[in-house]
Amino acid sequence: MEDRFVGIREFVLTVEKGSLTGAAAxxxxxxxxxxxxxxxLEARLGVQLLHRTTRRMDLTSExxxxxxxxxxxxxxxxxxxxxxxxxxxxPIGRVRVDxxxxxxxxxxxxxxxxxxxxxxxxxLDVSLRDQPVDMVAQGIDLAVRIGVLGDYPDLxxxxxxxxxxxxxxxxxxxxRKGVPLSYADLxxxxxxxxxxxxxxxxxxLKDEQGKFERYEVSARHELTDGDALLEACIRGAGxxxxxxxxxxxxxxxxxxxxxxxxxxGASMPIHVVWQKTWHMQPxxxxxxxxxxxxxxxxxxxxxxxxxxL
Numbered sequence: 047m048e049d050r051f052v053g054i055r056e057f058v059l060t061v062e063k064g065s066l067t068g069a070a071a072x073x074x075x076x077x078x079x080x081x082x083x084x085x086x087l088e089a090r091l092g093v094q095l096l097h098r099t100t101r102r103m104d105l106t107s108e109x110x111x112x113x114x115x116x117x118x119x120x121x122x123x124x125x126x127x128x129x130x131x132x133x134x135x136x137p138i139g140r141v142r143v144d145x146x147x148x149x150x151x152x153x154x155x156x157x158x159x160x161x162x163x164x165x166x167x168x169x170l171d172v173s174l175r176d177q178p179v180d181m182v183a184q185g186i187d188l189a190v191r192i193g194v195l196g197d198y199p200d201l202x203x204x205x206x207x208x209x210x211x212x213x214x215x216x217x218x219x220x221x222r223k224g225v226p227l228s229y230a231d232l233x234x235x236x237x238x239x240x241x242x243x244x245x246x247x248x249x250x251l252k253d254e255q256g257k258f259e260r261y262e263v264s265a266r267h268e269l270t271d272g273d274a275l276l277e278a279c280i281r282g283a284g285x286x287x288x289x290x291x292x293x294x295x296x297x298x299x300x301x302x303x304x305x306x307x308x309x310x311g312a313s314m315p316i317h318v319v320w321q322k323t324w325h326m327q328p329x330x331x332x333x334x335x336x337x338x339x340x341x342x343x344x345x346x347x348x349x350x351x352x353x354x355l
Contacts, residue, residue, distance in 0.1 A: 053087025207348025
């Protein structure tokens with residue numbers, strides 16, 4: 047068991063300090079000793095972790111993956127030791143959070159910043175994107191996901207609410223192009239959609255049995271950002287299928303008008319997801335609890351429906 051840990055500390059410090067010499071100074075040993083420890087680690091793993099030359103040192107792809115795992119282990123050890131030493135769970139350290147772009151920017155980031163102000167030792171590393179990533183491989187502690195989740199045994203999820211969709215357009219656009227009355231009418235209209243790699247533009251609409259399915263639409267403009275999609279719809283660029291939390295204010299003011307209510311209204315679950323560990327780290331727990339409270343108090347965000355506007 048002891049042999050499994052030989053070289054790990056030297057490897058991580060070498061990367062952080064940028065050289066064997068820097069790691070050696072931190073550890074109080076020679077650079078040669080650091081290099082030998084890393085070589086033993088590479089031999090045990092059967093892979094090369096570092097490309098080393100006389101002038102520079104770079105991580106291999108295997109080294110990048112291994113470094114990420116090592117750092118996570120050290121962080122969890124720090125959290126556990128702090129908990130055992132104090133008997134209290136304080137949110138300490140850097141938490142990596144992955145969020146949907148527009149929903150995260152509008153509704154989750156403000157809560158995260160409030161927490162960071164309240165807990166001075168809580169540091170944030172936030173990414174905003176609409177394509178899900180492998181949380182374990184990317185070292186992400188916590189994520190908010192909109193849509194049906196897959197079966198991931200290494201993750202735990204808590205449902206926060208639902209995102210309800212609506213199809214809408216500006217009054218000016220409808221005056222020019224007419225009001226669509228069926229799915230077939232959409233092919234005579236300019237449709238605005240998000241962009242997904244390798245997927246054809248599609249909306250969620252009811253079929254004849256009342257079940258929501260993906261239907262291809264003729265997309266004139268594809269925009270990856272929800273706020274940009276909303277702005278294009280308000281400016282009369284076309285029809286758009288938007289979440290109620292995004293388009294609700296524009297609907298209430300009359301800036302946008304709902305269309306196709308009989309076949310629109312699909313919903314998607316909203317979850318907060320985190321990695322499964324033997325105990326829930328305080329830095330993760332405080333965010334999960336805050337988002338749970340936010341969802342319970344803001345149904346206009348986490349469960350808003352068009353018919354309620």
